[in-house]
């Protein structure tokens with residue numbers, strides 16, 4: 523494998539860390555990328571597109587680093603199109619109980635011998651251990667949207683730039699280097715692309731000058747740096763209807779960006795209007811009620827407690843309220859579990 527990359531790309535999610543990375547590259551503090559690539563799901567908030575335009579105007583063009591916007595389609599339209607291959611977003615679901623319903627005994631089981639949710643049952647008869655008699659169970663859509671809408675178009679573009687579009691095989695000594703804006707507080711999520719022809723590097727992790735004196739910048743260091751350059755308004759990059767949002771974010775959308783809120787509410791309703799053979803209903807909010815009826819207001823800690831056990835299941839109240847601050851990047855959707 524050649525030590526020298528054919529070219530260097532910067533993975534631009536347009537959030538805090540990757541915007542910082544772009545600035546540092548333009549300032550010459552990290553190796554200069556030949557291009558930056560932004561994967562567009564087609565459903566980012568208006569503020570993200572405006573931010574991207576500003577990066578292009580004020581950083582990319584003066585520095586002579588082109589931003590390539592790549593896409594495989596509009597995630598919102600695809601998710602609601604019954605003819606489109608199933609788009610799996612990380613929605614909160616309610617579906618038929620997979621223990622008692624297939625056995626034809628709604629809410630109960632007879633002579634059950636199986637392991638259910640980590641517990642062994644031998645010849646058990648009684649209330650269904652999965653659904654506790656309700657006949658339904660909660661789940662989550664398996665997130666395929668990040669690989670499909672963010673990683674796939676980036677891979678395609680990198681192959682093109684290398685001169686080996688799919689399905690050509692790429693020689694072992696040809697690769698590109700990709701700068702990814704992981705900060706030190708995200709160390710658990712740092713990972714390579716898994717592609718031999720696209721090797722990731724994480725320049726924020728080796729920077730000096732962090733507020734706590736340690737090596738590598740945190741998200742807070744990035745924010746401080748952006749603020750010093752007049753970019754404190756860097757928005758969170760995530761699809762308008764991404765279910766990985768805390769209540770605070772939903773409230774902000776409802777109160778400050780009513781058009782986006784109306785769009786998300788309409789999408790949430792439309793999800794359940796799609797005919798589905800498996801009987802599963804999808805929701806954007808963790809409470810699994812329609813978004814415009816979901817309990818997104820501020821609540822007392824006592825209410826948190828009862829809500830956690832009553833409706834929200836396993837979701838920690840801090841996450842329910844605050845969500846994840848960083849949005850969705852191609853190489854680790856920072857909202858929720860790693861892809």
Ligand code: SF4
Pocket residue numbers: 563611612665667668671672759760761763764765766849850855857
């Ligand atoms: S922001 Fe959410 S919906 Fe959009 S690609 Fe990432 S995980 Fe999927």
Ligand SMILES: [Zn+2]
Pocket residue numbers: 619620621622623628629630650651652653654655656657658
């Ligand atoms: Zn059941």
